[in-house]
Amino acid sequence: MQPMIQFQNVTKSFGTQVVLNHISFEIPAGKLTVILGPSGEGKSVLLKHIIGLMKPDEGKVIVDGVDLWSLSDKERTEFRKKFGMLFQSAALFDSMTVFENVAFPIREHTSLSEEEIKSKVLEKLKMVGLEKAIDKIPSELSGGMRKRVGLARAIALEPKILLYDEPTTGLDPLMTESINQLIYETQKKLNGQNSVTSVVISHDVESTFRVADLVVLLYRGQIIAEGRPDDFKNGKFTHPFVKEFLRGHFEKNI
Amino acid sequence: MFTSNVPSTNSPKTSRDFGKIILSFIHELGEFLFFTREFFHWLFQRPYRSSLIVQQMEFIGVRSLPIILLTGGFTGMVFGLQTGYAFRLFNAGSFVGSTVGLALTREIAPVFTALMVVARCGSAMAASIGTMKVTEQVDALTTMAVSPIHYLVVPRVVASVLMMPLLTGVFIGVGTFGAYIVATGLLNIDPNAFMQKLTYYVDFDDVFGGMIKAAVFGFFLSIISCERGYKTTKGAEGVGLSTTQAVVISSVSILIVDYFLTSWILEFFSGDM
Ligand SMILES: Nc1ncnc2c1ncn2[C@@H]1O[C@H](COP(=O)(O)OP(=O)(O)OP(=O)(O)O)[C@@H](O)[C@H]1O
Ligand SMILES: [Mg+2]
Numbered sequence: 001m002q003p004m005i006q007f008q009n010v011t012k013s014f015g016t017q018v019v020l021n022h023i024s025f026e027i028p029a030g031k032l033t034v035i036l037g038p039s040g041e042g043k044s045v046l047l048k049h050i051i052g053l054m055k056p057d058e059g060k061v062i063v064d065g066v067d068l069w070s071l072s073d074k075e076r077t078e079f080r081k082k083f084g085m086l087f088q089s090a091a092l093f094d095s096m097t098v099f100e101n102v103a104f105p106i107r108e109h110t111s112l113s114e115e116e117i118k119s120k121v122l123e124k125l126k127m128v129g130l131e132k133a134i135d136k137i138p139s140e141l142s143g144g145m146r147k148r149v150g151l152a153r154a155i156a157l158e159p160k161i162l163l164y165d166e167p168t169t170g171l172d173p174l175m176t177e178s179i180n181q182l183i184y185e186t187q188k189k190l191n192g193q194n195s196v197t198s199v200v201i202s203h204d205v206e207s208t209f210r211v212a213d214l215v216v217l218l219y220r221g222q223i224i225a226e227g228r229p230d231d232f233k234n235g236k237f238t239h240p241f242v243k244e245f246l247r248g249h250f251e252k253n254i
Numbered sequence: 255m256f257t258s259n260v261p262s263t264n265s266p267k268t269s270r271d272f273g274k275i276i277l278s279f280i281h282e283l284g285e286f287l288f289f290t291r292e293f294f295h296w297l298f299q300r301p302y303r304s305s306l307i308v309q310q311m312e313f314i315g316v317r318s319l320p321i322i323l324l325t326g327g328f329t330g331m332v333f334g335l336q337t338g339y340a341f342r343l344f345n346a347g348s349f350v351g352s353t354v355g356l357a358l359t360r361e362i363a364p365v366f367t368a369l370m371v372v373a374r375c376g377s378a379m380a381a382s383i384g385t386m387k388v389t390e391q392v393d394a395l396t397t398m399a400v401s402p403i404h405y406l407v408v409p410r411v412v413a414s415v416l417m418m419p420l421l422t423g424v425f426i427g428v429g430t431f432g433a434y435i436v437a438t439g440l441l442n443i444d445p446n447a448f449m450q451k452l453t454y455y456v457d458f459d460d461v462f463g464g465m466i467k468a469a470v471f472g473f474f475l476s477i478i479s480c481e482r483g484y485k486t487t488k489g490a491e492g493v494g495l496s497t498t499q500a501v502v503i504s505s506v507s508i509l510i511v512d513y514f515l516t517s518w519i520l521e522f523f524s525g526d527m
Binding site for chain 1: 292299389390391394396397399400
């Protein structure tokens, strides 16, 4: 399978702190890849490299066969139309209503009529269970609601590549379940045409191993394990941290 | 347990510190020039964001009117009073018109208007862009395939360049009117003589020169303020710092740019006088 995203020997430091240390791995096209790892180990930094919010100090990130940093400013901006991203902080535009936030990418990149935009936005907001909050502004929302609006905004244009930074952190178990389902379905929906590639950062080990096609474990700036959920369950990875990180999860499941 | 760090006493400035300051100045200047280049790169890219530009024009232009009317009027009145008293000593009271007119059009109006707009709008630009930066809204724009420079900076700078000359025109108008009221009403200077001297000495070139200055100030104050906002790091405190820097650097720059513009305009326009 042709990889959608390739990390080639990527290194990133902030001052003296090396966050990504010569990382190489591939994210397959049309699959759901979950990145796991302890807090503060560089998962968000990794995700920001995929979409070119951060530039590697060394190495390359190739997306869909293109090195973002070999493009001009204009081309890079254009290229990002392939993506939708949910930020860990949701990063909603706080001067706009929920509706305008979700409508933003649609307005920017399509020439749909106001009616069509409205129905599209409503459809996405229904998916995250927020059709009632349409006229609220972000400061009037709870953290979990903001996350869900961010999610609706990320999928608004039904992009080819979806990046989610901790989509379910801070949600109750029921909502977590339905958001997981949403991500799973969004990913599967167009899978027939082999079009959606999803990358999810998660702390939710249980559901990760239920929905992921590929699991990547980031630890101390390196990928210490990368494989299908079964590979993890079958104990293919011997790094002591893999066992430690997953302890307590498989005994229950198997 | 709770041993607080004793604040280290400020070490005396050594030549090394001085070198550091120079280096960081050059670094910042380089970053600013790079930012300006990016601005021009995005300036003429489609889509033209006319609704954002209009929105900014309203914010910078229309909503600055009260403060411009107020400062313009009182500046003209004070100026009328001062020059009136002085000129009356020589029985040359009518020259208040020309003096105030020239000073306002060439210097006072563009500079004061710019300083007012810096205080009102430059600070707001730095604060709003800075807040968007530290809350990742700028990054969110980027990920949605929208250039933050194109979306946030271009409309502000364009609106500022367009509105500054208009505001300066208003300042000139109310300033002159204020001087007229004080000179004729308070100091009993002949209204006809006032107007005659005003129209004789102040010609279109002076007003035009003032407008050009205003537009140039509008460019510098907005791009400096946007740049400060755009470079914000470190949370809420960083936003405060950026806002302060935007106001201080813009104000100082306006006065420095004014000197060079003035010498250029004087040379340029005195050639065909
Ligand atoms: N812009 C930045 N400047 C300096 N350091 C940064 C920056 N962004 C991230 N870091 C550092 O990089 C490290 C990894 O951060 P990152 O946000 O990727 O963690 P994470 O794995 O996403 O953690 P979490 O699960 O808590 O979100 C952290 O130690 C953080 O301090
Ligand atoms: Mg993170």
